[in-house]
Amino acid sequence: MPVNGGQGTLARAIEEQEERLLNCVHCGFCLPACPTYRRLGDEADSPRGRLYLMQAVVEGRLDAGSDAFQTHIGRCLGCRACEPVCPSGVEYGHLLELARHLGGSARRPALLARLLLRVFGTGWLARPAMLAGRVLRATGLPALATRLLSGRHRSGERRDRQGRGEEPGRIARAATGAGLGLAMLAASSPARELFHKRLAARPARREHRAVGHGKDATGASAAGRGNGATGASAPGPAAAGLSTVAPPDPPTVALLTGCVQAGLFARVNEATARVLTANGYRVVPAAAQGCCGALHAHGGDLEAARDMARRNIGAFEGANPDFLAMNASGCGAAMAAYGSLLADDRLMGDRARQLAERVRDVSQLLADRGPVKGAPLPLRVTYDAPCHLLHAQGVADPPARVLESVPGLEVVPLDGAAECCGGAGIYGLTHPGLGGWIGSDKVRSVLATGADALVTGNPGCMMQIGAGLALAGSRIPVVHLVELVDESYRRAGLYGPQASRGNMPAGIRAATQPGRSA
Amino acid sequence: MIPATLTKSLVEICGRGGVIVDEERLLVYESDALTAYRHRPGAVVLPRTTAEVQGAVTAIARHGLPIVPRGAGTGLSGGAVALDRAVVIGTARMNRILEIDAANHRAVLQPGVINAELSAAARPHGLYYAPDPSSQTACTIGGNVAENSGGPHCLKYGVTSRYVTGLTVVLPDGSVAKLGGQGRDAPGYDLVGLFVGSEGCFGIATEIEVGLLPLPEGVRTLLGIFDRIEDAGRAVSDIVSAGLLPAAMEIIDGPTIRAVEDSVFAAGYPTDAEAALVIEFDGVEAGLDEEAARAAGFCRRAGAREVRSARDEHERMALWKGRKKAFGAMGRIAPDLLVQDATVPRTTLPSILKGISEIGKRYDLVVANVFHAGDGNLHPNILFDRRDEDELERVERASKEIMQLCVDAGGTITGEHGVGLDKKHHMPLIYGSAELGAMWGVRRVFDPAGVMNPGKVLPEETAPEWTANGEEQGAAEPVAAAVAAP
């Protein structure tokens, strides 16, 4: 094994995976599913090729610190689109994490990647960083910068380089990365224009008129209301000022508030709690929760990821909900995999598995309840499936069913909806060239739909696609699935006449606060 | 390692991202989907256009290096493996559909277009591309042309060569030739037909014109469950003898059923059965039910314990998915497998299947069969673990016996996977020195310098001697003439 010193144990870790690697029969079915292979055409940038490199490390024919291993393992988006098409059931995502772990031990990852992971993983660093982000966002400077950059971005030079599959030079890369970062920050802003101006300007379709808009509807006239459960111990719908149909013994859910989600998308967390409550779930707080560890696991820092998992297991066991609600599919996939992440942990292994079984995406929880119908939203939208929802968790139908349930909504298909947007955690920042190429293809298909808004279910995707659209000079907003449902409910008066944006019931606020213990 | 001057010219032609020379990065090109052979290429070039292919071929030829064309590397005969550090020219970036001419049921495409994506692109026009190899979601049309690929539905619709109507090819000397095109029936020799199936030895097809078919209006899919594989084989023979022409008839045997059911593509086959026979009819709705009912009757009379029919498109896709992904699912039961591809006359199927099973038992090997029964095209998969040397040797011997068994029954050594590296030494089982000599001669017409995919298809020891001026020595010499059936 040509792996040096302390890496011996790490090498053994991947060696133990040899049986899993051998499951790969080299059939090549994964090639067309891989966004990087499709663009670069190099088999080393395909799942099969990467598995082959891992196998070569196991066989002692390749050094984990080699350029080949580092480059191609590093270039993987981790979208796991290869898994559903693999007839041999190779657990690619798991093997990739181990490979990154091994690669990271053989050679220190880039400063930027280390820095970002450090920030996300450390509460006292993350919160001020997110605050700074919000402050910066509030100044409007990122949005302005994005508009200025959008002209340059569309120039031919960049596309030409992309067409040849080449990354820009170091300085150009840093500039691109900084520009993208600002655009992503700008893209995390709420879609005020969509919900206020555009919707207001557009009357609902005739058949939905009866339901009426939230603002006009009185508490008594809106559908499905007036039967609120009265939970004394937790902020039930009635206490929250919500009125909905709830079963006598409503299932409880605890929301993973997340780091980016809590920092830049607090509105999505709040909306999640409201729509779940409206659908008869009792949202309970899980204090002391922290980062899910997804970015660390994907980046190969498995020890950090395990620590975070252990902490979250404790936090959520404390709340003991029936389900763990996820509105960031990257986090959802990570928490659903806690079982295998901690498989070798004798103390926590079983608990991790049991907790992971209770993980649900918010779309699944809603779809299980119908979901409850709200007021019409006369919009044309298109849906982009987050990789970690569709490929990693196999959740395909529930988001579609939730969209179908919103009256008046026209859902147009998105070409390439199953393909990664190029966001992939911090990929857009570490690989601006390739990530930008993948992202611009996504932007092109979004623009081709003529939709009023793009709907998805993951903060990373929202920022990546939103930034891409803005840099392309488009004003199409990106919204989270629950934001749409929330708006529909609000207009239907499901939250009562007094509920409006920013006027959030205390119970909801408690359930959507990030953990405080770190 | 190729000379730096060559690297420089290749980069000028194909761009930096289109040239791979780093030894470690080249590792992943060691094998195609037949992992028994590993040979690292000297470099990989990924051109985008006919002109770039032409430039690359010319540059490589100037340095006297051999060239291996490669599509998606899903081939099962080692055909895309680079011997002698050859330079691989990959078509992965040549993936544009250039034209869909719905009015004339034809399309023009680059070789890197994926088979299933061509059908997907043709679907809005009410058309599809008929040849459907099991790897159709991944394999490229260029690779299909090189291998003359088949697939389950070629029972009714025929193989790749029936659908390729024109080719633009870059010949090994760097010149470009246009063969056929603009529909079928071009005058002169059928050079398109000759090029199809030439396994990358004649040149690189850079633009391909194919014929498309209207999508059938209706489909009926049946699944017969059998306790004995011979009974399934008999049902196939009976159905054909009765004059029925299903679009496809596929047999999946017990071990394969169990592998598929254990994979992510579980199709709902009963795991205690010894054979599942998938039968599909397509065409206009009228009459389909009657044909399906007749076929179901033949299955029952041959001893099927149960005959199911797919109730909807979802069930139908599941039945096919299980069949099409069977090869990959084998990875579940053994780390390595050797898949064979012999074709036998359909009537010999029951006895051949029995013979294969006996050979497997004699060598203590698991042989899983999944095959195009309607065509008599067998795919015995011998499962093994290459780390077990004794087993490896038994695999070799069993493999050869199976092939001999099929040839003795009037069959051939490969029905659709190609000869490649894997079966070239078996070519003398079916062809004598005259036929092999003729094939060498034709190869030399296309590739006088012997630079395209050397070491494939034809065993070197059968190559005729050529004189210095290119004349074949002794070509006119009489060959022993024993007349037998072709």
Added chain:
Amino acid sequence: MSAATASAGIVELLPPDRVLTGEAASEWAGGRDVGTVLFPADTNEVQALVRLANETGTPLLPAGNGSWLGAGGWTRDGGAVVSTSRLDSVVHYEPADLTLTAGAGLGWRKLGAVVEPNGQWLPVDTPGVGAGTLGGVAACGVPGPLSGRYGAIRDNVLGLEVVTGDGRLLRIGGRVVKNVAGYDLVRLFTGSRGSLGVITRVSVRLFPRPGADVTVVFGGGVGEALEVARVVRVTSLPVAAAEMVVRGTGDETGRDAELAVRVLGGRAEVDDVRARLVAEVGTGPEGTMRGGEGEAFHRERTAWEGRSPIVVRMTALPDRLAATMGWAGGGAGRTRGEIAADVLGGVVRVKGLSVDDGIAGIAATLTRARSELEAMGGTLTLSRAPREVAEVAGWTGGGGGGGALARKLKSLFDPRSVLLSKCP
């Protein structure tokens, strides 16, 4: 001028009862002056003849029943026709395998008599097929209207035994329906018109004869027929073949056309397709033929070229049919014959061209028509023509980039140019 008898050595190789010369030879060749006709009885004799021809420099013209000799076949002085018509035995026929192997000389009608009792057929409707042999059909390789449904003959020849021009005996392909072992020499020899070798044995794939065979005939003027042809071309209904015949001579005005659409399949399927097709076309058909009536009709159709002195074959993409016929552009002048058009394949055949203009005039007309067709990506080939016309107009056009390859292939298998043929 009479062709001289072939060299003594060649003639003496066979017993006298299997050699025809002079008048008798011409009579066998339908009045064509071919000098000598040889009838070898087995592959060994064919091989011996070809080898001797190589040694003596005797040109040979491979043939079956001689029905295609007008398609570019004539002997040079001292040469001979080699007819494989005595190699007519069925070597292997397993109905359940749907495959048959027979000598190249097996007559088409005899082939039918062998396979039809088992409800099978070889669906080939290439021009002149009825009078020919299995080997001749394979050697000519011309697709007929049914080739869209069943593939052309080259798609259904599984194996060949061939004596190459330099006397090598090759057995290529096999008798299984799928076979990719080695290069596809079967496709090279099929359709090579005897220019590379003498085909002595053929293995083919057969098909179950469909339960119903219905031909719907639409009539009317040329314009109407072209419109029906368009509907048939774009329909998603499974039409097996569609052929249009324009009778009489002269320009377009006032000419009658007839479009015959063939539907094959199970009875229920065929009735359904016929009814829906008639509805799509929108005008009632002149008639519908079933069973024996339809078979007789198609037999007559394949014999349409007859022994016409000049038959031109034009191809282009099917949606250019009108242009191919010469009615959509400046192509006036080449329509003064009777026309048969394969609507789905885009193949237009013209016979009965007037020779009043003299050879030079005809050749000029053909050359002009060819350049028009080639400009739109099509081809013009002479199917049958007097030697004098062919020598001026050329059997085929430029030949494209495959020309050099074709020449090398010819010299690979027939280095001394012993075999006479117009191909390529």
